[in-house]
Amino acid sequence: xxxxxxxxxxxxxxxxxxxxxxxxxxxxxxxxxxxxxxxxxxxxxxxxxxxxxxxxxxxxxxxxxxxxxxxxxxxxxxxxxxxxxxxxxxxxxxxxxxxxxxxxxxxxxxxxxxxx
Numbered sequence: 001x002x003x004x005x006x007x008x009x010x011x012x013x014x015x016x017x018x019x020x021x022x023x024x025x026x027x028x029x030x031x032x033x034x035x036x037x038x039x040x041x042x043x044x045x046x047x048x049x050x051x052x053x054x055x056x057x058x059x060x061x062x063x064x065x066x067x068x069x070x071x072x073x074x075x076x077x078x079x080x081x082x083x084x085x086x087x088x089x090x091x092x093x094x095x096x097x098x099x100x101x102x103x104x105x106x107x108x109x110x111x112x113x114x115x116x
Contacts, residue, residue, distance in 0.1 A: 001112075005105040007067025008112055014065060019116050025065060026109045032062050033102040040095045052091065053082030059098065066109070071101045 015021040036059045043052040056079035064072040078094040081087050 001108065003108045003112070005066075005068055005071070005101055006108045006112065007069070010067030011065070022116070023113060026113060029062055029066060029109070030106055033059070033098075033106070036062070037095070037099050037102070040098065044091050044095060047088075049082045049085040049088060049091070053079045053084075056082060056094075063102065063105075066105055068101065068105060071098065071105075074098075 011022060011025070015025065036055060039055055040052060040059075043049075043055060056075045060072050060075035060079065063075065074094065074097060078091070078098075082091060
């Protein structure tokens with residue numbers, strides 16, 4: 001499988017290629033992204049933009065460990081914009097992209113782990 005969202009080499013480098021550590025990190029990632037997505041939608045619906053920016057910052061760390069640098073960059077822009085309550089009309093698109101990219105990443109991670 002071609003990996004378009006995750007970077008297995010980066011994941012292996014930060015874990016020392018230890019399959020038990022990789023599996024643990026992947027499982028934590030799966031739980032975190034679901035929670036992040038739900039909380040993003042809730043904060044957005046309540047117009048709690050500063051908190052949304054703080055959450056984007058936390059989410060950025062989770063995707064970065066998977067080598068998802070493009071999504072991490074997007075989350076950085078989202079974080080800065082939301083913390084300052086700028087361009088609120090773009091937030092829903094950021095949230096949708098976070099969801100789509102992380103779901104694709106989960107599929108890739110499942111494939112990756114099945115081959116380890």
